[in-house]
Amino acid sequence: MSDAGASGGRPARVVIAPDSFKGSCPADLAAQALADGWLSGRPRDEVALRPLADGGEGTLDVMAASTQGSRIVDVGAVRGPLGAPTPGRYLALADGTVVVELAVASGLHLAASSGPADPADPADPLRASTFGTGQIIKEALRRGATRLVLAVGGSATTDGGSGLLQALGLRLVDAAGRDVPDGGAGLLQLHRADADGLIAPPLGGVEVLVDVVNPLLGPRGAAAVFAPQKGADADAVATLERGLARWAELSGGDPQTPGAGAAGGTAYGVATWWGAHLVPGADHVAELVGLGAAVARSDVVITGEGRFDATSLGGKVVGAVLRRAVAAGARVHVVCGRADADVRVPGGAAVPQVLALADLAGSAQAAMADPQRWLRAAGVRLAEAHGTQQR
Structure with missing residues (x-):
């Protein structure tokens, strides 16, 4: 030739x-x-x-290779989506920005690799939590992060970002004053949110890199479209939809914002409670x-x-x-x-x-x-x- x-x-x-x-x-x-x-x-x-990358799995590595002076920071073990410990890390940029990839701690591959607590129990998609991602963010802020970029694709979760926010100090309680259970199903028991202990976002602001344009709720929402990919059957999808609707009812914000349904509604939660801006992940990385x-x-x-x-x-x-x-x-x-x-x-x-x-x-x-x-x-x-x- x-x-x-x-x-x-x-x-x-x-x-x-x-x-x-x-x-x-x-x-x-x-x-x-x-x-x-x-x-x-x-x-x-x-x-x-x-x-x-588009904000999903691999975003951290692509951005690390494309930004001079950046470094990967290990934070030790954090909670995986089903509670098992998993290594946490983030990317620190020279200007004080940190990039956190949700899939590192709350990714679907972790749920698949670790397996449910009870393999016969079909409810694990209902319990999957973003808590570990919140632990990584909390540690990055403790170490002086001035701005956060959160890449949210590839999640195992449909908890509206509630677990992430709980790790940052938001308390979610039921009618008896007890903490609600993990995951999207736990939101059905949500009676009140106490934000007194919620850590403030970094002064430089928060951007959420989203890889979809779906809203939080409805036939194109986080539960209906993406929860089946995470192991949810029809009954579980209906439960998660009701949990997210309760979360939106209590949180406020606009659940129909394009991209709010990214990562099982994590984009919605971080935007509503922390004032984050939603940014198309693929375009952000492409520009970088x-x-x-x-x-x-x-x-x-x-x-x-x-x-x-x-x-x-x-x-x-x-x-x-x-x-x-x-x-x-x-x-x-x-x-x-x-x-x-x-x-x-x-x-x-x-x-x-x-x-x-x-x-x-x-x-x-x-x-x-x-x-x-x-x-x-x-x-x-x-x-x-x-x-x-x-x-």
Whole structure:
């Protein structure tokens, strides 16, 4: 196969900007594998890596790699979503900002890996709590944080951020004056909130990076849309919806704010009780890593994620990349673990090529067993297609 320029054309300018492939490959390794595959056939091309995150799992590592003078701070054991201890950490930036990733302490992967207290008990999605994330924030404030960026994707929880706020000193009690139980189901017993002990937010303010635009309540809300992904059956979803409605009734604020339903309503809770601003996570990280400038001068843009479907275009990394690529007139490709059919990018333009690793590997299981191998293969395939299209 001839390399770039053999037919007289200039080398292509390629931007590779994937999200992590959840559960199998972080964004930086995915980007590198795609680049290795592409460059194996087109070594003269100019390839820029911009691994991304949308506020979910992996945001901390992407931001650490993109900010000079930052450092990861370990805080010791905190409470996981089901109560088991898990290591806590945050990213400290040079200007006093700290970045806390909710998935570190309250992520769905922790619930899946530790298992419920009683495997036969279907109520664990009802009890999952964000308390451990609040413990990390509290420790960051104790150490002098002046501003907080909270990345909230990938949660195991549907507690409206109540656990997080309890860790920060908000007391939630039932009619008898007892602390309510953990999780979204516990909110059904909520009678009163005592904010006298609630720690004040940092002086520099709080931003919540959200990866969805869903409200807190209703058919598009946190319980209805996302709780089933966390193990909730229909009865549990109904219970969590009622718990969140009680939380909103007592807390005030606007439960219909776009993004309020992120992380099981954590975005709503932190915005209502701490005055946080909700910010699209993918766009925030994209700006941080200079994605717009890189895409503006590119010929080819490759993005990707574990599953490409209609939700990919609503606040996720792939949607953020596709919008920029289409606006720049670049040829754009999506590499994913698995893909739904007939997904269209903003403006109605079809994605030129969606390449699923499951198809390359023969099955989703084979692709997940060795994702970097199949990501390299995807890079090779896309480079070959680009060379053919140039001729």
